Amino acid sequence: MSCFRCNGCMVEDFLLDMEDSSGPMWLRAWRCMNCGNVSESVLQRNRQSQEAKNTCLAASGKREIEPSGTTSVAELAA
Secondary structure, three states, X not given: OEOOOXXXXXXXXXXEEOOOOOOOEEEXXXXXXXXXXXXXXXXXXXXXXXXXXXXXXXXXXXXXXXXXXXXXXXXXXX
């Protein structure tokens, strides 16, 4: 299996889900050896729904405004 971001080698990994109400639960996932990208079924569904949302916004001519994390206080004051 290869990573969809960098085409790197994916290896099987196990993640600990601390939010599960029945106690900690281990999840099977795939992690890229090059970039660290994690692929897991719930993450894939969330990514697909986010892509669909962005596609709908683009089709309607609307766009989401995302705050940039690099704006400094000096830039805001100017």
